[in-house]
Structures are given as structure tokens and as C-alpha cells.
Amino acid sequence: MRKLLICLIMMVVCGGVRAWKPWPLPMDSTDNHRDTLWYVGQLSGIATIGTHANFWHVSNRFGQYSLQPLSGNLSAGIIKPLTRPNRWYDYSFGIEAGTRLAKGDHAIFFKQLYAYTRLYVFDITVGIRPERAGGLDPDLSSGGLLISGNAMPLPRISIGIDEFTPVPLTYGYFEMKISMSNYWTKGTQLWPQPTPLVEGLKLHHKYLGFRVGGKLPVNFSYECHHAAMWGGYSPEYGDMGNSMHDWWNMMWARGGGNTKFEQVNAMGNHLGMQHLQLDVKVADWKARIYWQTMLEDGPARLPWYMPNRSDGLWGVCIEQKRWPFVSKVLYEFIQTTDQSGPYHDRDGVIFGGADDYYNHYIYKHGWSYAGRGIGTPLITSPAYNQSDFQGFENNRIVAHHMGIMGDIYGCKYRVLYTHSRNYGTYDNAETYHQTEKHPNVYNSLLFEVTRHVPQAWGLDFGLSFGADYDSPKIRHENQPHFRTLGDAYGLMLSISKKGLITSWK
Numbered sequence: 296m297r298k299l300l301i302c303l304i305m306m307v308v309c310g311g312v313r314a315w316k317p318w319p320l321p322m323d324s325t326d327n328h329r330d331t332l333w334y335v336g337q338l339s340g341i342a343t344i345g346t347h348a349n350f351w352h353v354s355n356r357f358g359q360y361s362l363q364p365l366s367g368n369l370s371a372g373i374i375k376p377l378t379r380p381n382r383w384y385d386y387s388f389g390i391e392a393g394t395r396l397a398k399g400d401h402a403i404f405f406k407q408l409y410a411y412t413r414l415y416v417f418d419i420t421v422g423i424r425p426e427r428a429g430g431l432d433p434d435l436s437s438g439g440l441l442i443s444g445n446a447m448p449l450p451r452i453s454i455g456i457d458e459f460t461p462v463p464l465t466y467g468y469f470e471m472k473i474s475m476s477n478y479w480t481k482g483t484q485l486w487p488q489p490t491p492l493v494e495g496l497k498l499h500h501k502y503l504g505f506r507v508g509g510k511l512p513v514n515f516s517y518e519c520h521h522a523a524m525w526g527g528y529s530p531e532y533g534d535m536g537n538s539m540h541d542w543w544n545m546m547w548a549r550g551g552g553n554t555k556f557e558q559v560n561a562m563g564n565h566l567g568m569q570h571l572q573l574d575v576k577v578a579d580w581k582a583r584i585y586w587q588t589m590l591e592d593g594p595a596r597l598p599w600y601m602p603n604r605s606d607g608l609w610g611v612c613i614e615q616k617r618w619p620f621v622s623k624v625l626y627e628f629i630q631t632t633d634q635s636g637p638y639h640d641r642d643g644v645i646f647g648g649a650d651d652y653y654n655h656y657i658y659k660h661g662w663s664y665a666g667r668g669i670g671t672p673l674i675t676s677p678a679y680n681q682s683d684f685q686g687f688e689n690n691r692i693v694a695h696h697m698g699i700m701g702d703i704y705g706c707k708y709r710v711l712y713t714h715s716r717n718y719g720t721y722d723n724a725e726t727y728h729q730t731e732k733h734p735n736v737y738n739s740l741l742f743e744v745t746r747h748v749p750q751a752w753g754l755d756f757g758l759s760f761g762a763d764y765d766s767p768k769i770r771h772e773n774q775p776h777f778r779t780l781g782d783a784y785g786l787m788l789s790i791s792k793k794g795l796i797t798s799w800k
Contacts, residue, residue, distance in 0.1 A: 319467040326381035331798045336371040337791040345783025349761025351741035352787050354672035355438050358447035366397035386412040416460050420453040429570045435625040435698030438671045440589045441568040446667040449478040459506045468509035475501040496527030518570040525563030564655040579616040591650035602635040619702040627696040652690040661686040691718035711741040739763050757789040
């Protein structure tokens, strides 16, 4: 009896092992898909009562909308999306140009202009392609700490494994991704500045991530990102180092350049981000719990050992497919007030604090492009500054952010609400002590509805209402005004069209 039982167990185990794939990739399945080519177009306008356009009407939209209270946008292009995951190669490209019209803010830009190819598991991208870092929800999240989609996309060359891919011989239960990108800015910054900024600067971004769980209902993932702003020509310091040797020093965060500070520390403006996430799937329900941390000083450490570990982004997102009325709910808490303490050095003692997120003494516009912060938009972008300061005047914040979306009888809706307390920076001694007791408190609301109307030539219509307002009960006569967004109430109307041009096998 025992031998029979052992034989049955061995047959089940061996049969199961033979059924498993040591390297389960989509390319092992039959390819029944077709390549497609689409056209896209959009016309939109914003009308606001206030000094600036509403916060969520312009934030995390890749810098394509003007901050002016009255503006219009027009874009058109053709896109060939990815459609063949079961083929050993796939490719896509996009050509989409846009223009914005506003008082004192006219620009023609590319929303995307790229070519991409996947060769088995390796990805190569060349050109301007919108991106975000950290895997946060693109519809409801306030945006990642490193690359949120708030600023205009830059021309780049990327190579690596962009998405989580099974590691050979792990049967899909262990996945990884790894990629490196190098970016080039298009000359000077595309927004008015009181003094010249660094011209021709470059950006670098690389990441490594692991995910464990595969088809199990619970997955755990970890990502480590490193980014740097380097090179270019500074009106104050001259050539900041643009050779391959300088690139090598920057990539490994070694000393270099032509200033004493960069030679002793690291060449360029370096930032790091770590992202931990827990995914739980049960039937038609899915939950994501995540934590992002920011690194401005020193080598990467595990998040709980970092000196600024009280800073970061904590979030939870719940999705379900049973009832369309509420399909997704999100909550995030963001804090950036610690910054490893208020002092970097004092009385000859090095504390290593005052990280001054996103700011840098050479790249005075900081971690921004065209006036918009590349990281979370809740750290106020330089384009909002009313002084001659070119960087981030407000990088110490505490914020609660909520989002909800769904579909009510064909009307897709999205609601965002953010409550933030803004404490300026540690470097601004005049406002530091005032803001500790009396921070600037700001609320931003967005209610958006879109509907596809087949009877109207298949157009998609969108209407959204935005409201930004202070909290009157917390106002104080000595309250500094480093974040002067002001109260604003506005509407945004959009009309878009997408259609199939052709398809082929």
C-alpha cells in the first residue's frame, strides 16, 4: 500500500513538473494577433477663474497644458501600438505633435516621436516617449517621487528589460526587470528665467527590479532607481563634463567635473528612489499596497535604514471588476519634511541633513524640465515661482491624496482630491520658523467625465471641473506665501478621436 501511494505521488509530481514551463514566456504560444495602425487627434480648452489653471488640469499630463488661466491645445498623430506579445519580436512607433496657445505661452511640441522594438525579452526605445517610474496607477496616483509624468518627455535612448519578465528555470515565480536610459535636453529650458541656465544638460536613469509570486495570489516586488542630471555648459562654472569618461563617472556616482564639490562627492545632481509593493489578487478583486522612498545623499540602503525613512509615499489601490460604478479606489500619503534633519553641517559637525529635495547648486532649476518638476507635482514646480529663484521654493510637504473612478452607464468618471500642508524649504530661514507653526494649506479637486458617442462620428467628449482653494481656518497674518497658487475654479473641455487606419498580419 505504501509503495502504491509513493508511486501515485511521484506520478502527480512528475506530471506537474512536466506541465510547468521552466521559462514561461508569451512567445511560446501561438500568435493569432494582427499589427494595427491608428490615427489620434484631440482638441481641448481650459477656462479658469484665478491666477493659474487648476492644479489637476495641468499636473501629471506631461507638461502639455499651459499654467495660464485661459488656454487651448490641439494635437494629432499616428500610432502603431504593440499587438503581438506571442511573436518573438514586436515593435511600435508614435508620431504625435501638439501645440498650446495661451497668453505669453505659445509652444509647439511632440507628445511622442519614438520607435520601439522588442527582441525576445529585450526592449530598445529611441526618441520621445512618455514614461513614468515606479508602477503607480496612471489614472489616480498623485505621481511617483522620481519620474511622475508631470514634465515634458525628453529624447532618449533606452535598452534593457522594461517589464517584469520570468527568470529562466524559476517557472515564472521569480521575475526581474532592468533598464538604462540616457536623455538629452533640447537646448535651454523652455520657460522664462531671470538668468541663463545650464545649456545642453543630460539626464540618466537606470533601474533594477525583482518580483516574487508569479501566478500565486500574493506577489511582492522591489525596485531600485538611480537618476542623475549631468553635463552641459553652465554660465557660472563652464563645461560641466560631457565626455564618455564623465558619463562613466556619473553612472557610478563617482567624483568628477570641474568644481571642487563635485570632485570630492559625485559628479552631477543624483537622486534615488526605492519602491516596495505588495499585490494581492482574489477572484475579481486586486489590491496594491506600496511604499516609495527618496534618496538624495549617500549610497542606497534598505528603506528602513535610511536617515530620511520618515519621508516617502505610502499608498493603497483597490480594483474590482464586478460592479462598473466604482472600479478603482486609491489613497496616498506623501511626506517630505524630514530630509535627514534641518542641518547638513553646523559648527564644524557634519549632520548630513537638509537634503533639499530636487534642488542643486549648479543645476539651479533642480529636478525639473521646462519649468515643471520631473518628480511628484506636489513639490511645487519652479514655473509657479513669483520670485527670481529658479529652483523649488517648496519641497517640504505633508499631503493626503485620494482618487476614485468608474463607469456609470457609459459615462466614465474620475475624481481626485488632494489636501497638502506646505512648509517651504529648510534653506529659507526667513520662512522656516513661521511655516513650522503656520504652513500653507492647499486643497485641489478634480471631477472629470468622459463619454464615447458613436452617433457623433465616434468622438470622445470630456468635461472636467477643477477647484483649488486654501483652508481659511488655518490662514495666519504672518504666513509666508511661497506657494501662491491662489484660489481657482475652472472647466476643461476636450474632444478626441481615435480610429483604425489599417491592420495586417
